[in-house]
Amino acid sequence: MTSTLPSDLPLVETGDPGARTALVLHGGGGPLTVAPIVGHLAPTMHVLAPTHPGWDGTARPDEIGSVADLAAVYLARLREHGERDVVLVGSSIGGWIALEMAVQAAADDRDAGLIGAVVDIDGVGVVVEGEPIADFFALDARGLAEVAWHDPERGYRDPSSFTDEQRAVQQSNGRTMAAIAGAGAGMSDPALLGRLGTIAVPTLVVYGASDRVVTPAYGRAVAGAIPDAAFAEVPAAGHLPHLEAPEATWAVIDPFLERP
16 A cells, blocks of 8 residues: 555654654544653654544545554555664554554565564454453543543543633544544454464553453453563553553563563
């Protein structure tokens, strides 16, 4: 597939341009949700953190209608820029995109050596029997905080406090997420779990112990489907452990990234 990412797509690029590249992929909450990851990795890596097409008021080309499509265009962009040994770090839907990128790269000789490692943080995207993904689209703000945060009061945002602009962006993000991730499909690809066995790069699966969007048991099933993947659970954290318990999250991610 030819890259169809809009040329004006917002991209945070920071860190050392000569260091190993990390592509940080946000989830449904938008790019601000992964800002702590970007800031943490920047001192030692060359960090790229795009806003996905259709989020935060950006355009989404018609050709990008699924996570698989988005993964393909991100791979194409990395390939075009001559990247090698890239670390994919994805949160929630971003974790799904990262896994899909690793699967696609493993099947394409052009991408040999392109992806070097994957860090999947509370990623959705697979179907695990007995561990359903919470119906994000049916939850109100209070319900979302209850399933996504260890401390729901910390995560709750009163919709009545939003400006009209913030409300419009949130609604637009939701529509894009439904289009990309599939509201009717439960934010998953039934075939993905069986394809994860093709991933041949070091992979770390990280889940907040209190996540009820996708549980740690779900995360263990994801890790178990990937050859030699490691699994780590972050205590006192929910779906976004890097926001709720950052130091504990770095304590499991950093040793993985420091491995030869």
